[in-house]
Amino acid sequence: xxxxxxxxxxxxxxxxxxxxxxxxxxxxxxxxxxxxxxxxxxxxxxxxxxxxxxxxxxxxxxxxxxxxxxxxxxxxxxxxxxxxxxxxxx
Numbered sequence: 001x002x003x004x005x006x007x008x009x010x011x012x013x014x015x016x017x018x019x020x021x022x023x024x025x026x027x028x029x030x031x032x033x034x035x036x037x038x039x040x041x042x043x044x045x046x047x048x049x050x051x052x053x054x055x056x057x058x059x060x061x062x063x064x065x066x067x068x069x070x071x072x073x074x075x076x077x078x079x080x081x082x083x084x085x086x087x088x089x090x
Contacts, residue, residue: 035067035068039067043060043063043064046060047060047061058080061078061080062080065078065080
């Protein structure tokens with residue numbers, strides 16, 4: 001009788017633990033794409049500051065492209081990587 005009660009309690013705890021793990025997974029799943037507004041504010045202020053030189057601005061854009069997960073085409077459009085023209089086959 002006592003053993004059955006303990007097993008039932010154990011099973012309930014396992015179920016509860018599984019539910020908590022699923023809840024945490026669901027909450028964390030979409031957060032990889034969340035970006036801190038303060039960080040974006042700092043980047044924009046530094047990038048648009050007239051005292052920032054081109055090297056600083058280029059570095060800022062490189063960092064932003066990594067943080068935001070830009071595609072190669074997006075990086076090329078911003079001049080962060082060179083476009084490689086396809087050479088015709090000889």
